[in-house]
Amino acid sequence: MSSKTNRGIFQIGDVLNNTYRIDKVLGLGGTSEVYRAKSEISGRVVAVKALRTEFSRDEAFLALMTREEEMREIRHDAIVRYYDNQRTDDGHVYLVMDYVDGPGLDRKLKDGGMSAEDLLIVARRVAEGLVAAHRKNIVHRDLSPDNIILRDGDPNDAVIIDFGIAKDTNPGAETIVGNEFAGKYAYAAPEQLSGQTDARADIYALGALLLSTFRGKKPNIGNNLMDVVKIKAQPLDTNGVPEPLKSLIDRMTTPDRAHRLQTAQAVLDALAPADAPDDDRTVVVRRIAPDPTPEAPTVTQAPVAPAETTPPSAAPPKRRGIVPILAVLAVAAMGAGAYVSGALDGLFGPRYPVVDPYTLVVSRAENEQPLAVGHVPSESARDALDSLVGQSGGTTELTLATGDIPSSWDADVLRLVDAVSHLPDWRVHADAQRVQISGLTYDKTEQDTLTAALTDGEIKGALDVVARIDLGPRFLDPQTLAPILQAHQNCGDLQVMDAPLTGYPNGGQVVVAGRLESAATRDSLSDQLTEAIGDRSLALEVDILNPTLCLIDGVLPNVPEAGVGIDFKNGADGALNATGDFYVGQNPVIEVIVPPEMTEGYLFVSALDVSGNVFHLLPNLFMTDNSLADLRAGREGDLRLRVAHSAADGQDGSKLAFLVDDTSLGKTKIIVIHSDRQIFDGLRPTTESAGGYADALAQRLGSLNSLDSRILTTLER
Template identity: 30%
Template sequence: MSSDQRRLADRYVLDAPIGRGGMGEVWRATDTVLGRQVAVKTIDLGRVTDESAAARFEREARVTAALSHPNVVTVHDTGVEGDTAYLVMELLPGPSLADRLQEGPLPVEDVVEVGRQVASALDAAHARGLVHRDIKPGNIVAAADGRVRVVDFGITQLGEAGAEQALTATHTVMGTAEYLAPEQATGGRVDGRADLYALGCVLFALLTGEPPFRGATPVATMMQHAHDPVPDVRTLRPDTPAWLAALVTSLLAKDPDDRPAGAAGVLESLESRTAPGGVAGAAAAAGAGATAVLQASGAEPTQRLAVGAPPPYVPAPVATPPPAGPGRPPERRRGSSGPLWVLVLVALLALGLLAWKLFGDTATPVATPSSTPSSSAPATSSAPAPTTQAPPPSSTPTPTPTPSATADPGQAVTDARAALLDEVRALQQEGTLDKDAQKTFDAAGRDIDKALRDRDAGALRTARDKLVQDYTKAVQDGKIPQDAASRLDPLVQSLSDAVDAYQG
């Protein structure tokens, strides 16, 4: 053993770091007693100012060791030596799904298989009252036996309220922004359905190469989860089977009550290849012309993982969905041809009559909106203006007023930049933010000032984009703590909005 290698419990030799997470550092290590390679996760208790972090680490060891499942990482040992707490786990060869996504979307069959294994792990965890709260591609890793393992239960929340509740208090946001359920993004109490939402985000990302929502900042992403409509996965991945698209949409429901009731139901859908509710082939979500993708046999699907070179995809047999019978509720269809054409024809006739009424009568001309009001057409009507009227037409509607809407856009950028830098310096003086992070913000501030002086909108956006990129990476890497990020996120977003409004 070299002099710079550490040994824990007089047994585990830490060879090299292989990753970092919100709860510590992960090392490739050697178990000198059993002579095998292991992964050791460590946390320096001497540097932890939040007492609950150490308690969460201890709980991770306890709950993960108690959860024996082929799709959950195996825990071998745990302990505390001096100021170092450690967790000894099986060493996974990888890659993680996050690594695999660097190569692009996965074959549909691999997505189904990965989803099946993760749903099985979640079903086992939820049955014990455990909520993972950070399901994402980086926490799903290929194991040596050909399966995938769910790792990092470091921010797990026990499903039932009790002594653990103080460790996962309401209004505390934990997890990764791109995979947070709406109720989790707003800091509310969550249950297993938050993990199902995250699984929906993972399936969406595996099918399309990107998560369903990604904003300029973590807080913008969380707000998209909470308010923006769910994208249709088939728009980005047309070969997605209808039943799988329906499952992903149901998992991404904003209201937890509208999602599948449990991981067991999701697992059943993935194994039987049916949409939620048991409609074979998800004909209900696919429209009249959709076909149902049925499993070729009753056997368990062949295990093909989203790592390495996937086997060629062979389409399964297809079948036309059965007609609705007396005991079958009518299906909601998007592609129904007969009634839809009637409605379209009626709508066209109505529009034609309306257009004739408005534009065919030359005695009463109707003013049409214009992007530039005419200065040579004074108002001639003596009638009072209506109390409510449509806003002036705009190519880009502004849902929420911003300082740039009522003030000089350049001044709005300056004000937003100053507010952000003031908060950064306040955090640095409090000891919450280190000097390196402050230097990043100061450098971005100088770039923004120069772009404003040059009245260069392109350079201003480039400076903003670099600031957002550096800021987001610092938050994800843990260099900017979560409590500091909660104060900085709104200010970064305000600056980004002001830059968008600036025209030079």
Template identity: 45%
Template sequence: MSGDTDARADIYSLGALLLANFRGAPPNLGANPMEVVENKQKPLDTSGVPQPLKGLIDRMCDPDKDKRLGDAGLVLAYIDDPKSQTKPTAVTDAAPAEAPNDEATVIALSVKPSAPKAPAPQKSSSGRGPLLAIGLSVALAAVGVGGYVSGLFDSFLPAAYPVADPFTLIVEKLPQGQAQAVGFMPSESSRDALAALVIDADLTLASGEIASSWGEDILASLQPLEPLSEWRLVVSNNKAKLTGTTEDAEIFAQINAVFGSGLPGALDGNVDISFVPAILRTADVREILQAKSDCGPLTAPQAGSVGGYGPEDAITVTGRVAETATRIGLFDELRAIAGDRKVVLDLDVLNPSLCLIEQHLPRAPSGATTVAFTVGDRNEPNPSGRFFVGENPVIDVVVPADMTAGFLTVSILDVSGNVFHLLPNISRPDNSVATLRDGSSGEVRVRVAFDLDAASEDGGIAFRVDDSSLGKSKILVLHSSAPLFEGMRPTSESAVGFAEALQTSFEVDAGRILSLDSRILTTAQP
């Protein structure tokens, strides 16, 4: 271990070879490099080896070279007489020390008697030839085993790494983190290649029940994962599971295309790459809403608490739009940035005329007045406010009991862009609440659009739905402290003219309007 070697290293090697032959397997040097280094400094495990072989191997393979049999002559002497070599003998020119009193233990073996030995031949000058040849063979064998045990020939022979069972590896990249790896790799080249792909690597060289292409398959699995936000590869022998997420739909498609037929090579397992959209900024949604606001402001009140919309948050938009085309365009633009999020449009689709009025309406609180509908032909209540072609809408304004003063202005903005003033008008110029109550207390119903028969007999405005202009009309009920306009508005006028008159009235006296209520009336084909 220190590099200070002499003939006793060959004695150690020969002893290890004898032990390996007896057991039928090489010595167990450990499961990893650190254990190998540690175990080479300990005595070899000779448990179960009978004497005198055990004593011979123990003396030949003592980790302390000064306690080891010093040369081949001492080994042969021990074999001839184990009792004669019970004290360590160093390689020195000094005479051997006296043997201690304790003797080596000898286990008597039951063996078949051998034939009597023939007399030894007379030695001649050439008699050392065979002995030298045998000694050379033993020396070469000792050098071979010593080189194997000490790792001298590791650069010339295939690497024999400790066995890992199971052969496991985990490589992962956490969100906003760096890639890291821990586990086993089968070769230095694959280990170094993997270490180059991650920031933190704890990798051990080992052998195991894995395919010959295992290292290359691991690297091929990891290389396409760089664009992912996070990923994790877990491997046990040839079984593997790859998971990951991305916020980019294009990257999601690319990665799934790479692993369309599964993991590379001999790896067997699942690939589960998920598309998880990132936080959608509230500002991005608002930008679209502002561009599509053609009938007053649009709002998305369900924004997430993290400054935007998370993957599970729905985008819910409320407000009014001027036409169906605006609604469709709004949905398409939100859908393009929403990812897997749900898009909900809770919108009133009006018409350009109604929206023009909406933008000029005074900012007044809602009051307690309500609008009630009746089907005039049948005198049936119509709580839905939906009327079909041929029907006669009858409209009542319900004045609450506590509204006893002021003035009511009631107008209907139809789908064609016209405004009809239901109260006051030429046939009903007095719109004061006191006149409308006519002495009645409590809740009062004031009819502003009549059934056809009543209108023909007593006068008043009446409507019948035809198919020339179907859609949504809006009834406006304004309660003011004084008449809104100087003079009476015409019974019918354009939405633009009415919007301008409202704006002028509001600028003159913003506090004049006490409340504003409205109700939608829808006309449709049956």
């Protein structure tokens, strides 16, 4: 039994949009898959990135794909060339981009690392690409060794790929996406943990991945988020890295982004030879501002001209009005001091810094402790979250802050968190007024009622809530279905077809194939599997036989067919019955057509009916000789043997004939076995029980060359 593979969105040989023929799978991820394809028109080789079915209608994922498509505006050899998004007729969304053939830095890392000299070349090349991207205000946010490919293995031809960070909902995934954080913990800049991302985050990530690729070892980021925060606050250990790579990495990965190399162009300048002409150097002008958090400095390609001085003949500035201005400043200073000291809290409330975006993520992965990270507007909200998370042994990293949020924000968010906190796996992501909630339950009723309550009920308060509660598990291990299959196996093995190595995701399809002896068994199997697989569809590709057929099939070996034909005719008029359906009172005539190449050995023909009886059509008391040589008697070509005759021909008792009655309606299987020698010790009775025949088959003397079969169905009018 065959079933279309369920391992990928596209199959080798598929042609997309009448243009791109898929010829290789490059990678299968949790949300998307990447393929190599060739244009049928131009012959150009491209890469195709496709969203999985369950994400192709999700606006958030489509937005990320669109973000990658916008990268086509950037033309630089160090950045993969993007083309456009397309959608197939069945709804799959895919993005076409250049195919970059060569190893990624992740492969170099696994193979033991790269030399400092080659990595300096890679650093220059990637920095050049980042200059082009940052000029368009596009920050990668997820630079890591697997996102840099060495075309043809050449460090001089490094290419940055994957500018669209895919949202990963897999439990334990290292990449988090949203306004609060994007990037892999191992290479992310410290400020990304609190949602602050600009071009300097890419500078940090590039330095971190250069260090890892040199050492041939992934960074140590600890075992939990608290470890990550502590480790990220420390400078990277560059001991043993040769100069000038060491100093470059140190300057790129300073934890405080204000003291880091500020632009990709600054990285290029740091890589420039010391004797480069001044006109070729980039001058960094640091802007002095009262804001204690320095912004990324302005970069210009020209030398800075000396500041102009006031000509000696210029009149000195007048001092009129300076006293009133100082008085105003003094009053302002007194007010600011009172505000900062808290003396005015009674009038204005507590003073917290204003943040934008205003985010809070409270989550718990299955079998893990909960975690709360982000902003809260009050001490009471902070204390409530500390208590809720702490009761389950979790941790919090909460910052008191002011933002553009409804006045009931803290109470509304706390209600939402409380509503899902009993689930085994859940996540509440508040981005100002918008809240995204995901969760997992093993109860279908709870899935429906909780989804409705979160999105339509009063529980959401003033917030805009989008909720998705999955029916678990999120990834179904095919082995968990084995007990159900074993309990229903009454006609050979039942098998799960093309099960994904990582398990079935929610929204996937479970295909079970095999044979069963009754429709009642199939219905029971369907009910139990449907309950067990949760938010997945079920396809049962099973044949319903009968107990007799199942018993015999259990002892027959898996031998090939030989092309022996089986024809059914109506005994009354000799007309061909193409369907094999016969009604009560009708007389089936059965003929076996032996192909020309089958000239030696022995033929065995039997009918296995629904009542548990086996009728031996050849050999039997009416036709004792089943030798092919004797049956052919020198005739060549197709040999047509009638093994069940019309009622008229069987009236004299010399031939076997049947009439359909209402005692054994259902499927009868006609089987034709070809063997080199006799397989039974003596002649079998014309009619015997299925059990007796099964025992005889199990002890057969000869080996079987082939087995052909066809179903004859008896019906009531």
